[in-house]
Amino acid sequence: DAGVIQSPRHEVTEMGQEVTLRCKPISGHDYLFWYRQTMMRGLELLIYFNNNVPIDDSGMPEDRFSAKMPNASFSTLKIQPSEPRDSAVYFCASSFVRELNTEAFFGQGTRLTVV
């Protein structure tokens, strides 16, 4: 398996523009997580899905952020409009919760810079 695939790896955009980050989880995994990593706040969970249904979006910073999972093999995280403080590395992760084995597998991340 190719692992969790995120695109793009790097994104530079101007303030006010819409940004869409993409994630393809590992086939067969039923959980998908979106995390944001910054120097100031560390690793923050934004939202996670189970079987394509959003379970907890309490970490989404504000209404400018939205996430979807239209099917088991694809998810998007959208920021509209983007702001400089959204600059961070965004990680997608997936897992298959089988009994107590709940490890997650991470993608390489998308480094977003909003100027």
Next chain:
Amino acid sequence: GDSVTQMEGPVTLSEEAFLTINCTYTATGYPSLFWYVQYPGEGLQLLLKATKADDKGSNKGFEATYRKETTSFHLEKGSVQVSDSAVYFCALSDRINQGGKLIFGQGTELSVKP
């Protein structure tokens, strides 16, 4: 709610030194515990895990024991190498109470000098 606390970094060691990175957790249930490692410019990789009390996870010379009585999962390595330089994250997952959500500590940066 559930949480994870790690010792603050950065931690700077000489090659072949002994490493300990402290991790304590708060959980209402019986979580699984993990250590993840992040090398520069990369995503997080699972280093080791333990799913119940007194379990010892080990990988690449690293070890951590699930201590329920002290709610701890400290990471240790007897002799670190320059290639171990990375950021280490302690995490927990409580499937019953948290539905599979992974909760991370703030990360500890390790720098190993030759």
